[in-house]
Structures are given as structure tokens and as C-alpha cells.
Amino acid sequence: MEKQTLSYRSVTENPCKMCMPMGGILAFKGVERSMVLLHGSQGCSTYMRRHIAEHFNEPIDVGSSSLNEKGTIYGGEKNLRQGLDNLIKVYNPSLIGVLTTCLAETIGEDIDRVASAYLQERGQEEFPIVTVSSPGYGGSEFEGYWMTLTRIVTKLAQKVEKHNKVNIIVPFISPADIRELKRILQLMKIEYTLLPDFSDTLDQPFARPYKRIPDGGTKLRDIARMSGAPGTIQLGVCVAEGISPGKYLEDTFGVPLYNLPIPMGIENTDRLVNVLQEFSGRATPKSLLQERGRLLDAMIDSHKYNFQGRSVIFGEPELVYAVTKTCLENGVFPVVVSSGSKNAKLPELLKAQLEQVPQQMHFLNGGDFAGILAKSEGANIAIGSSEGKYLSEKAGMPLVRIGFPIHDRVGGQRLLSVGYTGTAMFLDRITNTLLEHKLANYRHNVYEKFYPGTKTVTEG
Amino acid sequence: MSAKLAIEAREGSIRVKGKQKSQLQCDADSIAGAVSQRACVYSGARVVLNPITDAIHLVHGPIGCASYTWDIRGSLSSGSELFRNSFSTDLQEEDVIFGGEKKLARCIDELALKYKPSLMFVYSTCVVGVIGDDITAVCKQAEQKHQIKVVPVQSSGFAGNKSAGYRAACDALLQLIKSEGEPTAQSRKINYLGDFNLAGEAWIIRNYLREMGVELNATFTGDSSYASLRRAPAACLNIMQCAGSMTYLAQEMERVYNIPYMRVSFLGIEDTSRSLREIAAALNDKEISEKTERLIERETAEIRSLIEGYRVPLQGKKAAVFVGGGFKAVSLIKQFREVGMEVVMIGTQTGKQDDYDSMYSLACDGTVILDDANPSELERFILQQGADLLVGGVKERPLAYKLGISFIDHNHERKHPLSGFAGAVNFAQEVYSTLCSPVWNYV
Numbered sequence: 059m060e061k062q063t064l065s066y067r068s069v070t071e072n073p074c075k076m077c078m079p080m081g082g083i084l085a086f087k088g089v090e091r092s093m094v095l096l097h098g099s100q101g102c103s104t105y106m107r108r109h110i111a112e113h114f115n116e117p118i119d120v121g122s123s124s125l126n127e128k129g130t131i132y133g134g135e136k137n138l139r140q141g142l143d144n145l146i147k148v149y150n151p152s153l154i155g156v157l158t159t160c161l162a163e164t165i166g167e168d169i170d171r172v173a174s175a176y177l178q179e180r181g182q183e184e185f186p187i188v189t190v191s192s193p194g195y196g197g198s199e200f201e202g203y204w205m206t207l208t209r210i211v212t213k214l215a216q217k218v219e220k221h222n223k224v225n226i227i228v229p230f231i232s233p234a235d236i237r238e239l240k241r242i243l244q245l246m247k248i249e250y251t252l253l254p255d256f257s258d259t260l261d262q263p264f265a266r267p268y269k270r271i272p273d274g275g276t277k278l279r280d281i282a283r284m285s286g287a288p289g290t291i292q293l294g295v296c297v298a299e300g301i302s303p304g305k306y307l308e309d310t311f312g313v314p315l316y317n318l319p320i321p322m323g324i325e326n327t328d329r330l331v332n333v334l335q336e337f338s339g340r341a342t343p344k345s346l347l348q349e350r351g352r353l354l355d356a357m358i359d360s361h362k363y364n365f366q367g368r369s370v371i372f373g374e375p376e377l378v379y380a381v382t383k384t385c386l387e388n389g390v391f392p393v394v395v396s397s398g399s400k401n402a403k404l405p406e407l408l409k410a411q412l413e414q415v416p417q418q419m420h421f422l423n424g425g426d427f428a429g430i431l432a433k434s435e436g437a438n439i440a441i442g443s444s445e446g447k448y449l450s451e452k453a454g455m456p457l458v459r460i461g462f463p464i465h466d467r468v469g470g471q472r473l474l475s476v477g478y479t480g481t482a483m484f485l486d487r488i489t490n491t492l493l494e495h496k497l498a499n500y501r502h503n504v505y506e507k508f509y510p511g512t513k514t515v516t517e518g
Numbered sequence: 519m520s521a522k523l524a525i526e527a528r529e530g531s532i533r534v535k536g537k538q539k540s541q542l543q544c545d546a547d548s549i550a551g552a553v554s555q556r557a558c559v560y561s562g563a564r565v566v567l568n569p570i571t572d573a574i575h576l577v578h579g580p581i582g583c584a585s586y587t588w589d590i591r592g593s594l595s596s597g598s599e600l601f602r603n604s605f606s607t608d609l610q611e612e613d614v615i616f617g618g619e620k621k622l623a624r625c626i627d628e629l630a631l632k633y634k635p636s637l638m639f640v641y642s643t644c645v646v647g648v649i650g651d652d653i654t655a656v657c658k659q660a661e662q663k664h665q666i667k668v669v670p671v672q673s674s675g676f677a678g679n680k681s682a683g684y685r686a687a688c689d690a691l692l693q694l695i696k697s698e699g700e701p702t703a704q705s706r707k708i709n710y711l712g713d714f715n716l717a718g719e720a721w722i723i724r725n726y727l728r729e730m731g732v733e734l735n736a737t738f739t740g741d742s743s744y745a746s747l748r749r750a751p752a753a754c755l756n757i758m759q760c761a762g763s764m765t766y767l768a769q770e771m772e773r774v775y776n777i778p779y780m781r782v783s784f785l786g787i788e789d790t791s792r793s794l795r796e797i798a799a800a801l802n803d804k805e806i807s808e809k810t811e812r813l814i815e816r817e818t819a820e821i822r823s824l825i826e827g828y829r830v831p832l833q834g835k836k837a838a839v840f841v842g843g844g845f846k847a848v849s850l851i852k853q854f855r856e857v858g859m860e861v862v863m864i865g866t867q868t869g870k871q872d873d874y875d876s877m878y879s880l881a882c883d884g885t886v887i888l889d890d891a892n893p894s895e896l897e898r899f900i901l902q903q904g905a906d907l908l909v910g911g912v913k914e915r916p917l918a919y920k921l922g923i924s925f926i927d928h929n930h931e932r933k934h935p936l937s938g939f940a941g942a943v944n945f946a947q948e949v950y951s952t953l954c955s956p957v958w959n960y961v
Contacts, residue, residue: 101558
């Protein structure tokens with residue numbers, strides 16, 4: 059009986075996911091001179107701005123159509139139009155993303171019609187407004203992110219001549235990770251269009267004068283030409299086909315799709331480098347091979363420490379897969395692997411991998427933190443966003459922060475975890491966390507275990 | 519204002535002290551696309567109720583509303599930590615189509631069984647307001663089933679702004695304290711309204727009151743519990759700090775329980791001293807007044823030289839303020855003067871007309887006063903007024919830093935108290951640490 063009530067719960071206790079428009083905002087942040095308008099009540103944009111600003115320490119300006127009771131009853135068209143007007147006046151963006159929220163979807167707002175009528179009346183049919191239907195109840199930030207990218211590509215990509223710039227479509231990794239990918243692409247001498255590129259927009263150097271829309275982002279004309287690329291490398295093995303921009307480009311324009319995992323760990327990074335080599339037609343540069351060698355060296359140096367690690371891995375499915383793979387390569391065997399949102403592809407991807415795990419292992423597809431905690435006995439390290447501090451507080455498990463959000467530490471935007479070098483840095487963070495924990499406790503633990511016994515002997 | 523604002527409709531919400539005589543427009547709906555810094559009805563309600571420590575806070579809606587509000591506030595508890603969880607019914611598409619009442623009832627059942635709480639709040643969100651789930655009926659049934667208090671909070675995001683959420687929270691609180699039996703006999707104790715015990719601030723004030731010979735009865739809502747709130751009708755006086763959120767509750771308690779109320783503020787030496795004296799005067803007790811004077815004298819003597827020390831390097835610097843509520847803004851003008859600084863721009867998200875009147879009369883000529891400002895206005899007036907520092911919350915902080923100026927966190931997330939005499943020192947120290955940091959030599 060007790061077991062039954064525990065195994066199925068209706069209530070979510072401490073969520074490990076966010077809502078769809080959140081992912082949409084993050085995707086638009088990687089597009090040149092773009093602004094976002096959330097069609098809904100004022101709170102959604104404010105909460106999400108706060109959530110993003112605290113992670114990146116960057117000003118995050120997102121408009122809202124500020125729907126009130128009247129707009130909810132009679133329709134929000136007037137608010138949406140006024141919102142577009144004001145965003146254009148204040149920010150002068152080159153593209154506007156309109157994301158719906160729970161409220162707009164529930165009252166049945168037709169944002170496509172409003173947007174095209176709005177542009178037509180102003181004689182600005184060329185201005186790109188990308189609409190995304192993203193109700194909070196339709197999925198998590200993961201689906202919102204990928205759906206938005208697909209909508210952006212669908213809106214902007216035109217039929218063009220073939221060219222040599224490879225499409226690189228990335229999941230929500232850190233700005234530092236994006237910069238690292240670009241460095242690798244440069245080393246391999248590959249020309250590319252990387253979408254979405256928030257490496258500058260969400261990690262802007264200090265400079266005067268202040269710019270309301272930060273510099274950077276994927277250029278609109280480059281997105282328009284993604285259709286003529288020799289191929290698409292999409293770091294999105296967990297992405298469903300319906301919201302896969304790479305799949306759209308393949309189906310519509312015949313651009314071959316290489317769907318790869320985030321390059322974390324030896325195997326996953328090798329996979330990326332091999333595909334890049336196919337595109338470049340050149341041998342892998344020596345410096346990159348050196349980086350690979352150093353990673354192997356680091357893995358050997360740390361392997362015994364890492365083997366002491368038993369992990370709890372949680373967060374967005376794509377990152378969860380990459381982190382799990384890296385942990386498996388290094389003997390930091392998982393006790394719990396939990397995807398915040400329910401994902402159809404992850405179970406299949408993990409199945410073969412997780413058979414290597416020597417002890418009992420739980421996979422939660424759409425787990426909350428109460429569920430993760432309940433299964434985490436025997437684990438000694440948690441890996442994921444700062445929300446995992448709950449596991450530290452409740453079970454004394456140290457937390458290695460990666461992903462989004464990281465609210466209780468600085469530098470989430472600077473965390474480097476991809477490629478051979480990034481993997482080594484990520485592994486060091488894990489190893490050092492295990493070491494710190496061990497060194498802080500081993501004297502006490504050994505004393506408690508053995509000293510009382512010696513006392514009895516001598517005294518007895 | 520020298521140049522026109524990009525959004526003309528915003529002109530009425532901005533005034534310059536000494537230049538325009540007409541009243542400032544406030545307490546109105548935000549303008550679409552203006553990038554208001556305000557949140558929603560749910561946010562207002564959750565902020566006020568969340569510090570109730572032994573309550574389950576269950577958000578009835580899709581996941582976002584619960585995700586973005588999980589344990590983000592710095593309210594401290596001397597007892598239960600239950601309030602630091604965020605519970606959600608995580609509504610899915612089919613729930614939105616077929617209604618979410620059944621799922622809500624199941625969620626309440628599960629939480630009641632697992633945590634055995636005495637009190638549960640059920641917050642409605644935008645979707646719930648549209649699909650028409652009758653959360654009041656579900657809560658009532660659950661109360662009977664589990665023999666606990668289950669309070670519906672009518673906080674659909676679109677039904678007004680953050681202030682409407684304060685009102686919804688006050689309605690929920692009134693339901694809680696409604697005494698069913700005999701009217702409670704009044705005592706000499708007082709209630710403290712509008713302190714959320716951020717970084718232990720309510721504890722600081724409670725210690726002052728105790729030293730004055732005044733016992734605190736209930737605090738709304740910092741470090742409160744179901745039991746402590748139910749005792750509220752037994753007080754002889756309500757002192758109220760955050761008037762923006764609590765005025766309605768104070769008025770209703772005066773009407774229903776005959777408890778008079780007075781406004782206080784414990785931000786800065788001047789307002790803390792004045793508030794303590796006024797409490798003593800209201801209680802009309804010579805001994806309390808004498809003890810109060812001794813307390814103020816001792817505390818101010820202890821911190822005076824500390825504050826003076828900070829005053830020297832801070833003298834003449836200019837501050838900009840953009841905070842949530844009116845009382846904070848009004849006190850901050852005085853508090854900055856205590857450290858030798860003038861406020862040159864000031865505004866709030868939800869201030870009322872009387873708050874703005876106070877700001878207007880306190881501010882020096884040329885100060886820009888603005889309601890419901892947005893990032894582009896903050897940017898413009900910070901630069902135009904030559905502010906060296908901004909006071910605000912998480913969303914405003916990166917803007918200040920990107921503009922290359924200092925910043926003071928005055929939000930619900932801070933980890934150090936800013937109330938009372940101890941808080942006045944923390945404030946001065948924080949202002950000093952951000953204005954006199956060597957990093958500014960490099961930008």
C-alpha cells in the first residue's frame with residue numbers, strides 16, 4: 059500500500075523543470091538584434107527575466123502584452139499590437155519573437171493572424187515576427203527551446219544556392235561552451251552558422267555606452283541561408299522530430315542531418331570531431347589531438363577518486379544524457395538519472411549505457427526533486443542545476459553545478475564543459491568535489507570507526 | 519524631462535520634483551510592451567503568504583509558476599521549514615481541457631497524508647481562472663476530509679497587478695484568523711504587519727519591543743505559523759510596516775476586531791527611532807516610554823561612530839532607487855541622507871498616491887520620481903541624473919552593473935538584515951562596499 063502511494067504521485071514536489079516560454083526566450087536570445095514579447099499576463103515575463111538575469115548577471119529585457127481581465131475576456135489583440143508597437147519604439151529590434159503563455163493559449167489567441175495583420179497594416183510585411191505557440195502546460199523549457207528554434211528556421215530559411223557553411227545547432231549549453239565549440243570549428247577550419255549563438259548576448263563584455271540589445275547572436279541572413287548548407291550538425295539526440303530544426307532543414311531543403319549528443323566525454327567528443335573531419339576533409343589538427351591526450355591523462359590520474367563517486371544526475375534530457383555518458387566513462391556510476399521533463403528518446407538512448415552500472419540504478423523520466431531524493435540512497439555527489447541544493451540540504455550530498463539555472467553561485471555563463479578540454483575541466487570539478495568531501499570527513503570517519511575499538515582493548 | 523519618452527503613455531507616471539505640479543499617475547495597469555518590472559497577482563499573493571512557515575504552498579496551475587518561486591525568498595524560520603518547498607499540480611493539456619479539480623483534490627490528499635500539515639494554501643493561476651476550476655469548493659471538501667485548514671488564494675495572474683495579489687493574500691489571511699468561538703479577549707500585546715523576516719529582520723524588531731516591555735503577539739507573516747496567526751485578534755494594536763501589502767488587512771482587523779493600526783518603518787536610524795517612540799506613545803505607558811528612550815539612546819550611541827565613518831567617503835554621492843513598495847522608498851530617502859547621500863531618482867512598482875506624495879515632499883529639487891518604470895527609463899534617468907548607485911532587486915542589478923554604477927540589493931532575497939539599528943549599519947556598510955570598491959578604477 060505504502061509502496062503504491064509512493065510510486066505514483068499527482069503532485070509535483072519541488073520541480074526539476076521550467077515552462078515552455080522560458081526555453082523560447084533563451085532560444086531567441088541567440089538571434090541577432092531580437093526582442094521577445096510574451097503574450098500573457100505581466101508576471102510570466104517578469105519571473106522569467108528574473109530567473110535568467112540571476113543566472114547570467116545580464117540585463118534581460120522581455121516584453122509582455124500585460125493581459126488583464128478585459129483582455130482575457132474580450133481577447134488580447136489590442137494588447138498584443140500595443141506591445142509590438144512599444145517594443146519597436148523602444149528597442150528597434152531586427153526580429154521579434156512572440157511567445158504565447160498559458161493564458162493566451164487557453165483563451166485561444168490567434169497570434170499568427172494578429173502578427174500578419176499588424177505587419178500588413180504598417181506595410182512592413184518583410185519584418186520578421188516569429189510566432190511560437192508555447193503554453194506552459196504544453197511542455198517544459200526543453201521543448202519550448204527546440205520548438206522556437208524550429209519556428210525561427212522555418213520562418214527565415216529561404217531556398218538558396220549551396221554553400222560551404224555547416225549548420226551547427228546547439229542545445230542550451232553555456233556561453234563558454236559555445237565559445238569552445240567555435241574554437242574547435244576554427245581549429246578544424248570549418249565555416250559554420252551556429253544557432254542560437256548566445257555566447258555574447260548572454261555574456262556581454264563590459265563596455266560603454268550601454269546597449270539595450272546586446273551585440274552578438276546568429277545573423278538573420280545566415281539563418282536564411284542555413285538551407286544551402288552542406289550539412290547540419292545538431293547537438294540534440296533527445297529532440298523529437300516535430301520540433302527538430304535539423305530535421306526540418308533536411309526534409310524541406312535536403313540538408314543532411316547529423317544528430318549528435320553534446321560533446322562531453324571522450325566518446326561523444328570523438329563523434330563530433332569525426333563528423334567535423336568528414337566536412338573538412340583534413341586530418342584532425344595536432345593541437346586537438348593533444349587536448350584529447352590530456353583528457354585521457356586526466357581521466358587516468360583521477361580514475362580512482364572518480365570511482366568513489368556515485369552520482370545523482372538531473373536536468374534537461376540532452377544535458378542529462380551527456381553528463382551520464384561522461385560519468386559512465388569515468389566510473390562515477392549513477393544511482394539516479396532523472397530528466398526533468400518526460401522525454402521519449404532518452405530511455406532508449408540510456409538503456410544500453412546503463413547496463414554497465416554495477417549497482418542498482420533508477421531512471422526517472424520526468425522526476426521532481428522529492429522523487430530524486432527518495433531514490434538517491436548510496437549516492438555521494440549530485441550533478442545539475444543549483445536547484446539541486448535541495449539534495450545537499452536534505453541528504454548532505456555535495457552538488458556540482460552545471461546547466462541552468464545556477465542561482466547560488468556566480469559564473470554559470472563561464473562554466474566550460476564541452477570538448478576534450480571542457481570535459482577535463484568538468485571532470486576536475488567532479489573529482490575535486492569528491493576529494494573536498496573526503497578530505498573534510500575522513501579523519502573523523504576513520505576515528506569513529508576504529509578508535510573506540512582500540513580503547514576497549516587497552517582498557518579491558 | 520528634456521526629451522520625450524518613447525512611450526508617450528508613460529509621461530504621466532514620471533514627475534520631476536519642483537518642476538511639475540500635477541499628480542503622478544500610479545496604481546494603474548502596466549502598458550503592453552513597456553517591459554514593466556512588475557510581476558503578477560499570484561506573485562503578490564505568494565510573497566505575502568510564503569513566509570508562513572508551517573504551511574503547504576500548493577500552486578494550482580502549470581509548472582512555471584511553482585518553479586520560478588521555489589525557495590527564492592530569504593524569510594527565516596524558527597520552526598518548520600515546510601514553506602521552503604514548492605508544490606504544484608503541474609497541469610497538463612488534458613487537465614486544461616477537462617478541468618483540473620480532480621487532480622487538485624488528489625494533490626491535496628497526497629500532501630495532507632505525507633506532510634500532515636495544519637494549514638495549506640492553494641493558489642489559483644491564470645489557467646485556473648480561465649477554465650473555471652472551483653478551487654473554493656475543492657478546498658472546502660479537503661478541509662472536511664483531512665480536518666485541516668485549506669485556504670484558497672484567488673490569485674489568477676491576469677486579474678489585476680501585484681497589488682491585487684496583496685489583496686488576495688489579505689483575504690486568505692482574514693479567513694485564517696476568523697475566530698469561530700467566543701471573541702478573543704484583548705491583551706496588551708501587539709501585532710506586527712508587513713515584515714517577512716528577511717534575514718531575521720522581524721526578530722530584530724521583536725527584541726527591541728521586548729526590551730521596551732512590549733510583547734509581540736503575531737507577525738504577518740515573517741516566521742509565523744498557523745497557530746500564531748490565529749492568535750492575531752488578541753492584540754491591542756497593529757503596527758504596519760509594508761503598507762502596500764497590508765493596509766487592507768489592517769483596515770479589516772480594525773473593522774472586525776476593533777484593533778487600531780499605525781504605520782511604522784524600521785529602515786534607517788531616523789525612522790526606526792521615530793517608529794519605536796510612536797509605538798510607546800500609542801501604548802501610553804510611562805515605563806515603556808522610558809525604556810524606549812534608553813534603548814534608542816544606547817543603540818544610536820553604539821552605531822553613530824560606525825555610520826559617521828562611512829559617511830566621509832560617501833558624502834555627496836548620488837543614489838537612484840527603484841523598489842517594490844512605497845514605504846521602503848520613502849525611508850530610503852532619509853536613510854541615504856544619514857550617510858551623506860542624496861536620492862536623485864526614485865520609484866516603485868506598486869506605490870500608492872500617498873507614498874508618492876511623501877516622496878515628493880521629502881525629495882530634493884530636480885529628483886525624478888517615477889511609477890512602474892521599465893529598464894529603458896531606469897537607464898535614461900540613472901544616466902541623466904548622474905546617479906552613482908542604484909537600489910533595486912535581481913532584475914535591476916545587472917542593468918546597474920552594465921551602466922558601470924554601484925548597486926544595493928533591497929529585495930526579498932537578501933541574506934543580511936537591513937532593519938533596525940543593526941540593519942542601518944549593514945546598509946551603510948553595503949553602500950560603502952559597492953561605492954568604494956577598487957573595481958571601479960578599471961572601468
